[in-house]
Amino acid sequence: MFPDALEFHVAEYVNNGINWLLHAYAPTFDSISAGISFVLMSIQGGLSSVPWWGYILLVATLAWVVSKRISTVLILVAMLMLIGMFGLWQLAIDTLAVIITAVILSLIFGIPLGILMAEVDLAKSIMKPILDGMQTMPSFVYLIPAMMFFGLGKVPAVFATLIYSMPPVIRLTDLGLRQVPKSTQEAALAYGCTKWQLLKEVRVPLAMPNIMAGINQTTMMALAMVVVCSMIGARGLGQEVLLSINRIDVGHGFESGFSIVILAIVIDRITQGFARRWDPNKR
Amino acid sequence: MKDPAILIEDLWKVYTKNDEDIDVEDQDLITSFDESDEAVVAVRGVSLKVEPGEVFVVMGLSGSGKSTLIRCILRLIDPTAGKVFVSGENVTAMNMKELTEFRRHQTAMVFQHYGLLPHRTVLENVGFGLKIQGVPEKEMIERSKVSLEKVGLSGWENYYPNSLSGGMRQRVGIARAIVMDSPILLMDEPFSGLDPLIRREMQDELIRLQEEMQKTIFFVTHDLDEAMRLGDKMAVMKNGQIVQQGEPSDILSHPADDYVARFVQDKRKQLKMADERAKLEVVSDNTGNDPSTKGAITNVS
Ligand SMILES: Nc1ncnc2c1ncn2[C@@H]1O[C@H](COP(=O)(O)OP(=O)(O)OP(=O)(O)O)[C@@H](O)[C@H]1O
Ligand SMILES: [Mg+2]
Numbered sequence: 001m002f003p004d005a006l007e008f009h010v011a012e013y014v015n016n017g018i019n020w021l022l023h024a025y026a027p028t029f030d031s032i033s034a035g036i037s038f039v040l041m042s043i044q045g046g047l048s049s050v051p052w053w054g055y056i057l058l059v060a061t062l063a064w065v066v067s068k069r070i071s072t073v074l075i076l077v078a079m080l081m082l083i084g085m086f087g088l089w090q091l092a093i094d095t096l097a098v099i100i101t102a103v104i105l106s107l108i109f110g111i112p113l114g115i116l117m118a119e120v121d122l123a124k125s126i127m128k129p130i131l132d133g134m135q136t137m138p139s140f141v142y143l144i145p146a147m148m149f150f151g152l153g154k155v156p157a158v159f160a161t162l163i164y165s166m167p168p169v170i171r172l173t174d175l176g177l178r179q180v181p182k183s184t185q186e187a188a189l190a191y192g193c194t195k196w197q198l199l200k201e202v203r204v205p206l207a208m209p210n211i212m213a214g215i216n217q218t219t220m221m222a223l224a225m226v227v228v229c230s231m232i233g234a235r236g237l238g239q240e241v242l243l244s245i246n247r248i249d250v251g252h253g254f255e256s257g258f259s260i261v262i263l264a265i266v267i268d269r270i271t272q273g274f275a276r277r278w279d280p281n282k283r
Numbered sequence: 284m285k286d287p288a289i290l291i292e293d294l295w296k297v298y299t300k301n302d303e304d305i306d307v308e309d310q311d312l313i314t315s316f317d318e319s320d321e322a323v324v325a326v327r328g329v330s331l332k333v334e335p336g337e338v339f340v341v342m343g344l345s346g347s348g349k350s351t352l353i354r355c356i357l358r359l360i361d362p363t364a365g366k367v368f369v370s371g372e373n374v375t376a377m378n379m380k381e382l383t384e385f386r387r388h389q390t391a392m393v394f395q396h397y398g399l400l401p402h403r404t405v406l407e408n409v410g411f412g413l414k415i416q417g418v419p420e421k422e423m424i425e426r427s428k429v430s431l432e433k434v435g436l437s438g439w440e441n442y443y444p445n446s447l448s449g450g451m452r453q454r455v456g457i458a459r460a461i462v463m464d465s466p467i468l469l470m471d472e473p474f475s476g477l478d479p480l481i482r483r484e485m486q487d488e489l490i491r492l493q494e495e496m497q498k499t500i501f502f503v504t505h506d507l508d509e510a511m512r513l514g515d516k517m518a519v520m521k522n523g524q525i526v527q528q529g530e531p532s533d534i535l536s537h538p539a540d541d542y543v544a545r546f547v548q549d550k551r552k553q554l555k556m557a558d559e560r561a562k563l564e565v566v567s568d569n570t571g572n573d574p575s576t577k578g579a580i581t582n583v584s
Contacts, residue, residue, distance in 0.1 A: 186359055187398025191412035191463070192387030201415065205402045 018148050029149050036155050039105065044097040052084055059266060066273020076269060079262045086255040088237060092263060095236035098154055098229070099222045099263075102161035106218050110166045111211065114173025115199070124174065131167045139164050139228050147232050157234030161225040168217035176210025177203050212275030219271060223264045237263075286371035288467055288499035289333040289356060294365030296326040296351050296523075307364045325351040326362070327523040333516070335370075335466070338493065338500045340510040340531075342546070343520030349503040352520070353471050356501065357390050358382055369467065387416050391460035395472040397452045399444040399459075405431070406440035409458045430462035431455075433492065450481040454488075461492065468500045474509065486512055507550050511535070519543050 022029060050058075059080055063073040083092050117124045142164045146156035180203050188202045204211075230238035237256050244253030295307040299322040307313065307328075316322040325348040333339040343349050354360040356367055358374060367374040369389055377385060391412065399408050407414075409427040418426075431437055434454040444452055453473055460468055474482045486509060493500065504510055510517055511531050518528045519542070527539040535551060538544035 183394065183396050183398050184400065186354075187392070187394055188400070188411070188415075190357060190359055190386060190390070190392040190394075190398075190469075191415060191459075192383050192385075193415050194383055197415050201411075202400060206400075208402075 022149070033150050033155050036101070036105070036150075036158050040097060040101045040154055040158055043101050043104075044094070047093050047097050047100070052089060056080060059270070062270045062273075066270060066277065072269070076266050080266060083259045083262055086259060088240065088256060088259050091235070091237050091240060091256075092259055095226055095238065095260070096263065098157055098161065098234060098236060099219070099226070102158050102165060102222045102225075103215075103219050105158070105162045106166045106169060106222070107215060109162075110169035110214075110218065111173050113166075114170045114211075114214070115177065115204075117170065117174040118177035118203075119199075127170070131171060134163070134167050139225055140231075142225075143228065143232050152233040154234050156232050157225075157229035160229055160232070161222050164225050165218045165221035168221060169211070169214035172210045172214030172217070173207065176207030176214075179210065180206045209275060209279040212271070212278050216268065216271040216275055219267055220264060223260065223267070226260055285335060286368070287332045288335045288337070288370060289331075289339075289501060290366075290368040291329055291331050291352075291356070292366045292368075294326055294329045294352070294355055294367065295324075295363045296348070296355060296360060297363045298323040298325055305363050325523055326355065329365075329520075329523075329525055331518055331525065331528060333499060333501060335499050336497050338502060338513055338515045340502045340504060340514035340517045341520055342504055342507065342510045342517060344505060347520040348523040349505075349520055350471050353392075353469055353501060353503050356469060357386055357392065387412070387463075389465055390467045390469055391463040391465040392469040393453070393456045393460050393471070393473040395475050397444070397456045399452060399455055401444055404441050404443055405436065405447070405455050408444060408455055409462055412459060412463045426462050427458070430458040433461065434458045434488065450477050450485065453477065453485065457489070457492075461496065466499060468498050470500065470502045472503055472505065475505070482509075489513065507546060511550065519546065 056077055060073050060077050063076045067073070083089060113127070117127055139160075142160040143156070146160035146163075150156035150159055184206065185198060185202060188198055193201065226236065226238040227241050228238070230236065230242045233239075237260050240256035241253055241260070244250070244256065295305075297305045297307065297313075297316065299305065305312065305322075313324055313327070316324050327348075329348075329352060331339075341349050341352065351360055355362045356369065356374070358367075358377070362375065365375070369385070372385070372389075374382070374385065400411065403411065406424065406427050409430055410418075410423040413423040413426060428437070428440065431440065434457050436451065436454050436458065439447070439451070444455065447455065453476075456473065460470075474485050477485060489500075490513065500513075502510075502513055514531050516529065517531045517534055518525045519534065519539075520526070521542050527534055527543050534543065535547050535554075538547055
């Protein structure tokens with residue numbers, strides 16, 4: 001038995017600290033919350049206004065553009081239909097809204113952070129251990145600050161997903177920029193590029209395959225958070241999985257779980273296809 | 284009097300691990316660098332002068348510091364000590380903004396490994412220098428097309444560099460340089476990666492272009508043949524120093540030291556053989572034109 005005398009709690013301090021933070025910076029958290037909520041609602045609204053066959057058409061077109069194979073198009077479309085047939089279409093749209101919001105915000109912060117990391121060595125040495133830490137942490141852990149700051153529902157879900165899914169795009173942006181051949185950059189500089197032009201005209205375009213791979217991975221990470229986020233009350237496919245577990249309803253659990261997998265496959269195929277098309281070496 | 288196109292005064296480049304300042308006057312320090320591998324002294328006290336309209340060739344073995352020297356002219360590499368003047372302007376004293384302007388208007392460079400942008404078409408690559416200066420799109424396209432025509436690549440505008448052969452890529456590299464219409468062309472072993480036949484073709488092409496353009500060309504090569512064909516003036520580099528400078532024919536006939544002598548001996552032998560051959564041909568011509576001997580001699584060559 002561990003001696004009782006050594007028992008020591010920080011929970012109270014943490015709670016007090018958080019309370020203080022929430023009080024002192026209430027307007028900040030409110031505006032962050034309002035911001036996330038606004039983006040989420042706009043995206044949700046946009047997604048809901050598209051009829052189901054609109055998605056089928058969209059996926060069919062994109063699948064054709066990236067693969068040029070009828071079989072790929074048919075498989076992806078059939079899988080998407082399956083979600084509807086399970087009666088989970090609206091929930092899938094809800095899930096999609098959370099994911100898209102989180103991914104967009106991830107990219108808005110992640111890509112500039114990746115650029116900063118590639119440009120400034122100091123930034124790299126500060127951010128690298130943080131990113132390493134973030135990626136080793138179990139995804140559940142992200143729920144705690146999200147819940148503390150934003151309560152329950154979709155906003156904290158977006159926040160947790162956003163934090164969890166950001167590292168890959170930061171890392172791969174940094175990697176891509178650093179991999180641009182010195183000789184190419186040198187040639188651009190010799191013709192009188194400024195630092196900004198070098199970044200915009202040469203480095204970012206040449207890093208694009210890596211950045212796209214980062215976007216793809218970030219999206220996949222976001223999908224992985226779906227079930228976890230249902231624990232803080234985010235409605236969607238994840239919640240169905242959670243409910244099925246609680247009710248020991250294996251069949252329904254399978255349907256909703258499989259729907260998440262379908263979303264993942266469809267998004268993965270399409271974003272990967274676009275990543276490949278961006279690769280200048282394959283033109 | 285007109286300013287020299289390029290004037291280099293006592294230029295040094297020492298590659299160190301942390302880019303610290305080095306006092307190049309300190310003889311002991313330089314010797315210690317040579318003996319250890321903590322720093323590389325790539326260029327040591329080079330001075331040279333290139334007149335406007337001249338083709339100046341720098342020749343030397345691999346690692347002799349040629350690339351470092353040519354990059355110091357437009358400060359792609361910052362020299363450790365010494366001065367570079369281009370058309371009378373002190374390049375070594377320029378700040379970043381002046382340097383950018385200078386690179387845009389005074390020099391254009393061709394690289395051994397082309398340095399083309401794989402995500403841009405041939406036309407966009409050629410127009411790259413104009414684009415970043417803010418030249419209007421229409422003018423950029425027009426000038427790029429003219430430049431591509433000069434290097435014989437009309438019709439290839441919309442291809443990507445990766446679908447071109449080495450020779451064609453370097454033509455794009457040259458077109459990108461001449462479209463700038465800068466007074467000075469810098470070329471770092473532009474033809475070294477090409478096979479001998481294409482290489483000769485490209486040399487002829489450059490000679491032809493130079494007749495039209497009359498630019499100042501600073502040309503780096505490790506190939507004596509190339510240096511002899513193209514150069515008005517020539518400098519031989521060894522271990523970061525210039526060991527001999529002058530007219531190519533002078534260097535050939537009066538090599539300053541063993542290094543240069545070894546460099547040129549093959550060429551001298553070749554020339555001697557060619558001389559003898561010419562004599563023989565004259566003889567055979569005089570002795571009633573025996574076609575068999577003539578054929579035999581041609582075969583030997
Ligand atoms: N960035 C660098 N850092 C450290 N040392 C370098 C660097 N660039 C070149 N060197 C060294 O400086 C010396 C001169 O190199 P440089 O590239 O100028 O030679 P070069 O004459 O152009 O050779 P080559 O014919 O192989 O192109 C070499 O010993 C090389 O190893
Ligand atoms: Mg070189």
